[in-house]
Amino acid sequence: MRTIIEPFRIKSTEPIHLTTAEDRAAALKRAHYNVFLLDADDCCIDLLTDSGTGAMSTAQWAAMMMGDESYAGSRSWKRFQSTVQDITGFAHILPTHQGRAAEAILAETLVRPGDVVPNNSHFDTTRANIEYVGGRALNLLCPEGLSPQDQSPFKGNMDVAALKACIAEHGAGRIPFCMLTVTNNAGGGQPVSLQNIREVKDILSAHRIPLVIDACRFAENAYFIHEREDGYAGKSLPEIAAELFSHADAATMSCKKDGLSNIGGFLACNDDRWAERFRNLLILREGFPTYGGLAGRDLEGIAVGLREALELDYQVYRHATITYLSNHLTAQGIPVVQPAGGHAVFLDAGRFADHIPPSAYPGIGIVNALYLQGGVRSVEIGSVMFARKDARGRELPAPLELVRLAIPRRVYTQSHFDYLIEVTAEVWRERHRLPGHRIVWQPEFLRHFTCHFLPCGPGGDPSGS
């Protein structure tokens, strides 16, 4: 097969600030060894997130010039609303400034203290929003999803037996809704099959529990279904997306991912009473229902971006870049979550740095080494982000220690990927010298964004600081 090329040319460029090893050591120290606290200018290849970091197309920039900034009932709103309705089929669309605003409205209106909300895997903001209003966020991922080397095609699926057990244990009355995150970001960007979505929906319907899709990466998930699920190779991505949403009662969306936009989100549902309650809170928190948290120009850019994300050529290219990175790292023996996910390559930090115990955060050792070695900014998705506390307040490690190399959409070229592969291989060769880290300051919620670390010697020996 011929090389899969980028289905676009580059019209506008942005300089990358190249740094020395000394610059990076000083910057990381100033950032308290937490890459979230670095200046972006000090990052040569920024893979912190695929969220809001993509490049827009000429069609999106042109659409933004058409933005109608009227407070109520703007043309841009109409375009946004009809596009989202066309793609998702939902009756009610509420624009928000990003995904977590939609989650907050959903949780605040529907979750009561003591309620339980199952998901294949909650993203950190989803979990935090549910817990903030007194609910419990449960992850019911299928067992394959917790096994980094397993090659199963749909490792983001929900464990349907665990869902049945959860309903039996807590009672449907305590479960205001169940969520499915497509693709499953926290577990390696792995997809959910339509068969799994149907099975989950059947179980929920029997108990009158609504299904809410966390749709951030719905187009990437649709592409996986197209490639891997029996019976879908002949369907278009918009047809697959429509089928996916047809099983849901509502959806939360961050348009910073598969909206191919730098900001934006929405909450969508079918039920009129839910919509009424969502709208009241939307006005309080975000804005009038025809713009929510967004400018008219953003509504325009998103309307175009959502359709571009569903173009097959774009998804073929997108997946080829992730697979290229994953295959080259795997060929060098570097432990990478298999198979390659939709938006990122996930290093298996537990195996990569197996001399560092979860309590000394192996992922942070790798993240910081990738930065020091080559100015690559990645993110830990492990015990810093997802550790829980037991009844005595002791920290329980996350089920997986991962480092995510999230790939911004349409931003980096093949030479950037080759550089990234070299830097990662250099860190891998010196892996036995990676230090552990300890947290010296942390906030109450979502600590990974702002906490401060200190390196503490190989293997987490605190004397090494």
Ligand code: F0G
């Ligand atoms: N759900 C999932 C699965 C996500 O990955 C994110 C964001 C959100 C919800 C929240 O959306 O950022 O627009 O408020 N994920 C980003 C990431 C931040 O880096 O994975 P948001």
